[in-house]
Amino acid sequence: MFSAGLKLELRTRLRTGLAALGALGFLAVALTAVGLTLGQFPERLRPAGPVVGWAMIVLTFVYANADWWLDQIQSGLNQRLRVMARDYPGFVYGRVFGGWLVALPWLLLAAWLVTLFYSQPVSAFLALSAGLLISAAGLTALCSFVAALRVLLGNVGVFLGAMALPLALPFVVLGVGLVDGITLASCAFMLGVSILQAIVFIVATRWILSLV
């Protein structure tokens, strides 16, 4: 069932690329808004660009993915598989993994946009890309966890789901550090955090879904 979930995620996400374009559009608007706010202080904007961009990308990614997962978990397909399929958690894992794979090109594009927007050197693009690719695993798992939590808790879950979003903050903090100065040690530390978070959130998602 893992492979069924993975296949489904890759197929549907690639066919509904508009959702990714919507997220990129939001990112572009957010970046522009920041640019306009600091427009009269270009000397401040330029150094802050990658950091602002990083935070924007991470939050956009979490927001877009949490909504995606919420729709998926509430769907009739999910309802039927919960009752009828033999290995429902395997299906969910497959989908989370697929979601992570499909997110990678999107994140690279977002990193390139930020670099271009704030006229950053190639090294900033590399740092952004590395950080985003590393953190994507943890963030994808976080999104499925938030969605599962919202489904479990119904209307109240909207607030608790929003409260769970700060769980993405370690990535914001670590990512900002990475953008400021990329080193092998900082990448390895971030990778460790990402893998740890991915494992914790995936197991938590499975547990929550068994309670729904």
Next chain:
Amino acid sequence: MTRTTSPLLTADRLSVARGDGLLLEDLSFSLLPGDALHVVGENGAGKSTLLLALAGLIPIASGSVHSPQEGVAFLGHDNGLILDLSVSENIDLYAGCGISPDPVVSNALGVDSLMNKPARTLSFGQARRVALALTCLPDKAVWMLDEPFAGLDQKTAMVLQSVLRDRVSQGIALIFSSHERSLEGARTLELVAQHLPTGEAQGEVHV
């Protein structure tokens, strides 16, 4: 399918809350192999809620439900098809999850002719036929179907009735809600919405 005399599905003093009060209260019944139960009642009486609770998809307020582990087939209002995939891709997806339609049922419901169509372009009735083919599985001992005849044309509805009759006679336990049709030999569970502020409904089983 092995016939046993122990119930395949049992609801014991089942109560389910919806909103501020109990929508279903103290419902008890059991289904043996070869039993069919037709759930009737006006809109809002709790038919879909009952099926969701029996399937374990919503929490129950009190009481208990016993059904075979991994032996339940469920179809709710939502057909559970991915609209961005074709019918054959949807069937592949379910097959990847260990759910393969019975070729006899699939053929009887005319699903074969829909294989290459994107699920998004199916009519409501066509989508229902595909969903039914993915639900009426011979390896499931209990079938829970919420409005299975909704959207079906006369001919397909009669085919479905015939399929259900055959499978029940072979030993599955069937519980279904329907405004349109019943099934020969099925008991009736009538849910009555009382429209009280507490929204309480009572159920009664008729043979």
